[in-house]
Every structure is written in structure tokens, then in C-alpha cells.
Amino acid sequence: MIELKHVTKKYEEGIHAVNDISLHILPGEFVFIVGDSGSGKSTIIKLLLKEIEPTKGRVFVNGKDIGLISHRQIPKFRRNVGVVFQNFRLLEDRNVYENVAFALRVVEAPRSRIKKRVPLMLSLVGLAAKYRSLPRQLAGGEQQRVAIARALINEPKILLADEPTGNLDATNAWEIMKLLEEINQKGTTVVVVTHNMDIVRAMNKRVITINKGVVVEDKKGRGDFNQYVSL
């Protein structure tokens, strides 16, 4: 489902954000990626979305070498990948409803489906009451939940979540984690980047630890949904 083969990413400034990483995530897995700040976690997420190109190595997503996807084919590829960005990346000029609906508009979903799915998704993340607010009128945790709703609304095959609970209190963070686990149980491959070691420990999933752009540990989980884990 997801595979990195000797991937290196060197930014212009000369930093090796990712240094010869190889890893393999199977369909239906739930994986945590942890590591210190600046260790290269977000860089991996960006590589998986083809937001940036690797300096060296190959990235496979959904069985395709995404380095070979043409510019025209990128949108189609991205529609199968839901992403919760570390800094949310909401459309500042649109309200909560439109931000979530946008992911459906992009795939030219019929209006009836948009009208049905968006309110459902918003109540799922506990934002039904704030659907008309603009992002800047929301608290950090609320913006985060909008980003999650947007990532999930298309029922993507893969969900990449970069610090999806970073701004949430413990209760909310757990709610979101439960939501991600449900999605994972329905068959979506979930990759979560986080600093929250309490959650990582409690969830008992596969944990990939990154340090200075290198995988230093890849630990199988003992949870229910990790039977595919391989090294």
C-alpha cells in the first residue's frame, strides 16, 4: 500500500530531512510515526502526497510509483489519500461547511451527496453547531477537527494524519483517535504522526520511530488490527 525505498530528501538548505529511509506499510494497517521535532515526520507525509519530490529513492502509494505519475494524474491520485495537515491548511475564506464540502466538490460529487455527507461528518467531529464559522473564528482544536472531517469525508483508501490531536485536550484527542480506529476497521490504511506518547502506548499499534531522518525503531503493536505488520 505504502512503500519507501531508500528515500532521501534534502532541502535546498542542505539538511537531510529524510536520509535513506525504507519502510513498508500494508493495506489496512494503523501505524504511528513518532520522533523528535525536526526528525523528518512531516517530510515523509509530504513525500507520500507528492507535495515534494524525493532527492533519491522511490515512493510507492497504492501500488504505484508516484514519481512516475504525470501532472494531470496527480489529482486522481490525491483523491484516494485523505490528509490532515500539521498546520491544518484550511481555506481561510470559506466557512467550516464549505471547507469540508470542498473535498467532495473536487470530486464533483452530486449536491445531494454533499448535503447529506457534510453535516454528518461535522457532527461526527463535534462541529455541527459551528458550520458557518470561518477558520479564523475557531479555536486551534476546532480547526483541527475541520481538517479531520475534510480528510475523512471522501472515505479515502489511505489517511495521513500529521499531529491530528496536537491541539486537542485529552478527551477530544481520544474521540478523534477512536474515530480514526473506526475508519481503519472499515479498511482505510491509517498513518498518524504524533507526539502524544500516552495515546501511542494506549492504542498499541505499530510504531515507527524516526530520528534525524532515519528509522531507528519499528515496533509491532499488540492491538487488534496489527496482524499484518512486517519489518
Next chain:
Amino acid sequence: MISISTFLYNLRQGFVNIWRNKMFSLASVATMTACIFLLGVFYSIGSNFNQMVHDAEEGVAVTVFFDEDASDEQITKIGKAIGDREEVARVEFVSAEQAWEDFKDVYFEGNEEAAESFKEDNPLAKSANYEIYLADVAEQDELVEYLQGLDGVREVHQSEVAARTLTDFNSLLTYISIGVIIILIAVAVFLISNTVTVGIAVRKKEIAIMKLIGATDRFVRAPFVVEGVVIGLVGSIIPLVLLYFLYKAIMSYVTDRFIALNSMVSFIPANEVFRFLIPVSILLGVGIGYVGSRFTLKRHLKV
């Protein structure tokens, strides 16, 4: 193909963008209006001048007088030879009697009795002539040379200075018109693409987000194109309406106030000017809006 709901969404989004960026939209419309207005002013003046020059050229005649002993037959032959020339628009035979009548009308106006004394002895007996109207004044010299070589021709009169000046003026005017129009279009394109660039720079982040969520280039572009085209449309309709009323107003003002000029200046009817100006301006406005938004966006879609 895109679905109707997507089309409507993008259309609405385009209008939302226009409204959200009121200042930017206003600036673009104003720029477009100014350029197309100037273009229209220049075209109106230019085409009217052109028309006047043409009228004046039409009036310029070469006059051919015959040898005293030239027979009627010979005169007819000369007339035919002239009529066959390509640069000649029209040949008119003026008999000696006709010449005298015309002369009398002009110089003995209000003093007809004095003219009557010449009645039996036409002072212009030798003035039978051909008046030749040229299709192209530039060919005048060549024609005169040809005429002087014809048998039975005594004298050829021409209004050389007038013809030359008009022709030179006319081609100068054409060059200036083309030059000014090109400059105006360039200015419009530059200013519009500049304003569009500013507008897009503001929304650069948003464009990147849309692309990362899986929007196609076309989907991201559509509202911008709608924006550009609407701005272009409004920016060409406003100056056209202004120009139309201005043209009519100036036309009636000049015709009323300067009656003396009426014989010299005849305006091209507004409908005729605008039959050209309306489609060209709208096409230009919409085209600049479309091209401006589309190409300025291109760079930002590489996400």
C-alpha cells in the same frame, strides 16, 4: 466534461471572488474601461478622419482640356481611354455650355444680367473638358503623365498639393492609429495581468491547498477564469456605453453648432462605428480577461 453543479459552483465561486476582492476587481474593471475607452475614442476619431480624407480625395479631380481642333469623335475616344484606367473612379464630360453655366453660378451670383451679356459669345467656348475622379490619389502623377501623352489633349490641370498632402496625411494617420491601438492593447494586457498577479499572489496558499486535496488544475482555475471574463465583459461594456452616448452627443453638437462645417465634415453614423467597435471591444475585454487569468495562474498550479 464537467457536471452542471460543478459548473454552477465554479461560476458562483467566480462571483464570490469578484465580490471578496472588490478593490482588485474594481481596479481591473477601471483599467480595462480606460483602455477600451481610449481605444474607442481613437478608433472613432481615426475612422472619421479616414472617411473625411476619402471624401476629400473623391473630390480631387484632374481636368483634361482638348485641342481646339479636336473632333467629337476624338474626344469620345479620349474619354473611353481614361475610363478604362484602373485608378480612375469616375469620368465626367463637361461641355463648354455646362462649364459656363457652372462658372456663372459661382461668379455672377446676384448679378445675372451682367452674365447675360456674354450669352451669345461663350467666353469659355474652349473649356469643354473631362473631370476625372480618382480612386486612388497616389496614382495621380502617373495618370497626368499618361494624359499629357494622349492625342488631342491640350492641357491637364491637377490639384497636386492637395492630393499629395491628403495622401500623406492619410497614411500617416493609419500608421498612428495602428501604433496607438497596439500600445493600448499592450498597456491593457500588462495592467490586467499585473492586477491578476496581485490577486493570485494573495490566494497562492489557497490554490496550493486545493491542489493538495485533489482538485484538478481546471477546477482551481475555473473561478479565476470566470472572474477574468466577467471583469473583461464589464470593463468593455462600460466604455462602450459611454462611447456610444459621447459619440452621439459630439455628433449632434458639431452638426448643430458648426453648420458651416457640415459640407466638409460628415460623421460616420454611430451604428456603423459601433458595429465594429462592440464586437472588437467585447472580444478584446473578454480575451484579455481570459488569457490574463489563465496564464497568470499557470505558475501557481504546479503543486
